[in-house]
Amino acid sequence: MSWLDEFDARLRDLDAAGLRRVRRVVRPDGAPEGGTRLIVDGEPLLAFCSNDYLGLAAHPALIEAVCTGAREFGVGSGASPLVSGHSAANAELERELAAFVGLPRALYFYAGYATNAGLVPALVGEGDALHSDALNHACLIDGARLSRAAIHRYPHGDLDALGRALAKSGARRQLVITDAVFSMDGTIADLRTLLALCERHDALLLIDDAHGLGVLGPQGRGTLAAAGLTGAAASRRVLYMATLGKALGVSGAFVAGDATLVEWLLQKTRSYIFATAAPAALATALRASLRLVEAGDARRAHLRHLIARLRSGLAGLPWHLAPSTTPIQPLIIGGNQAALAVMDGLRARGLWVPAIRPPTVPEGSARLRITLSAAHTEADVDRLVDALRGLAHGAA
Numbered sequence: 430m431s432w433l434d435e436f437d438a439r440l441r442d443l444d445a446a447g448l449r450r451v452r453r454v455v456r457p458d459g460a461p462e463g464g465t466r467l468i469v470d471g472e473p474l475l476a477f478c479s480n481d482y483l484g485l486a487a488h489p490a491l492i493e494a495v496c497t498g499a500r501e502f503g504v505g506s507g508a509s510p511l512v513s514g515h516s517a518a519n520a521e522l523e524r525e526l527a528a529f530v531g532l533p534r535a536l537y538f539y540a541g542y543a544t545n546a547g548l549v550p551a552l553v554g555e556g557d558a559l560h561s562d563a564l565n566h567a568c569l570i571d572g573a574r575l576s577r578a579a580i581h582r583y584p585h586g587d588l589d590a591l592g593r594a595l596a597k598s599g600a601r602r603q604l605v606i607t608d609a610v611f612s613m614d615g616t617i618a619d620l621r622t623l624l625a626l627c628e629r630h631d632a633l634l635l636i637d638d639a640h641g642l643g644v645l646g647p648q649g650r651g652t653l654a655a656a657g658l659t660g661a662a663a664s665r666r667v668l669y670m671a672t673l674g675k676a677l678g679v680s681g682a683f684v685a686g687d688a689t690l691v692e693w694l695l696q697k698t699r700s701y702i703f704a705t706a707a708p709a710a711l712a713t714a715l716r717a718s719l720r721l722v723e724a725g726d727a728r729r730a731h732l733r734h735l736i737a738r739l740r741s742g743l744a745g746l747p748w749h750l751a752p753s754t755t756p757i758q759p760l761i762i763g764g765n766q767a768a769l770a771v772m773d774g775l776r777a778r779g780l781w782v783p784a785i786r787p788p789t790v791p792e793g794s795a796r797l798r799i800t801l802s803a804a805h806t807e808a809d810v811d812r813l814v815d816a817l818r819g820l821a822h823g824a825a
């Protein structure tokens with residue numbers, strides 16, 4: 430079939446450009462605690478690539494909670510939330526999530542991708558305008574495309590450009606969508622200025638805090654709380670979305686905000702209505718995780734310490750360490766093959782840091798996306814720093 434021959438040829442092109450993606454088969458090296466020590470395709474490696482920022486994904490309390498939840502509710506939820514899939518555990522989790530992030534109401538989804546892909550079309554459609562940061566996550570972009578609203582992309586973080594676009598648009602309804610912590614750069618969006626612009630132009634603001642919840646804000650309540658925009662200071666025009674498979678260590682996502690807005694989303698979000706509800710056992714684990722996150726100041730302090738240690742250790746290398754204060758610490762290498770070579774060099778030293786290449790990041794900015802976790806030790810970070818310094822010497 431000529432179609433398949435064409436795919437074959439294009440797969441070979443990906444190989445030639447260093448862009449073929451491969452999956453590694455991973456299992457924990459011994460007990461899963463912390464998740465930083467992995468057997469990757471049979472090879473033991475110290476990993477700096479998980480988004481399990483607080484090291485909770487293998488916490489005994491979460492493992493126990495999954496088992497408790499499964500014994501009480503079974504494993505599968507059996508139906509969509511609007512049929513019979515909305516368990517008591519899911520309902521309780523929604524109340525706790527809303528309270529945790531300081532917003533009136535929350536809706537719990539099985540995945541972050543599906544949340545954003547569904548939310549945006551539920552909010553805007555043909556004739557409306559969407560404003561999207563150039564570095565937004567793929568699922569916000571896909572939601573934007575599904576919505577059929579006119580999409581205006583503004584340069585990363587350029588809120589003057591956003592303000593001009595909001596002022597110029599004649600659309601009846603406008604929605605601004607942004608990552609709160611940008612997943613490949615670690616930069617933090619200026620939520621206060623974004624909200625002020627949305628107020629001035631009567632727009633809604635949808636924030637994706639996949640990488641901020643659990644890490645930033647008082648007790649890990651997220652980037653919106655860190656900006657002082659929750660609780661009594663919450664705006665009715667903000668929708669706050671975050672995922673639950675990163676710092677929360679489980680799986681799933683939620684959106685929170687004004688009760689009317691959330692009720693509207695419950696009625697109109699196709700990825701929520703036409704999909705099997707998240708299992709109650711995971712909701713049970715998430716409730717346990719919320720308690721650990723809330724009590725996790727020591728974990729967050731250790732994480733901040735590791736971030737500072739990594740940054741000072743990598744100062745002066747020939748590669749650009751992006752100016753990030755979050756656990757996402759990208760080391761920009763440039764070319765795809767060069768980034769792969771550094772990744773392979775680390776791998777030969779027993780370290781696993783994935784090279785991120787286009788189209789995930791812009792052409793010419795291939796990078797090692799180093800992520801730190803509270804489960805790492807100082808010695809782990811020192812090992813990575815020493816290895817990178819050794820490779821930089823070799824490259825110079």
Ligand SMILES: *Cc1c(COP(=O)(O)O)cnc(C)c1O
Pocket residue numbers: 539540541542543545566568608612637639640672673674680681682
């Ligand atoms: C991981 C991620 C998602 C997707 O969430 P899943 O639960 O993994 O589907 C959405 N937005 C951002 C910014 C992410 O990093």
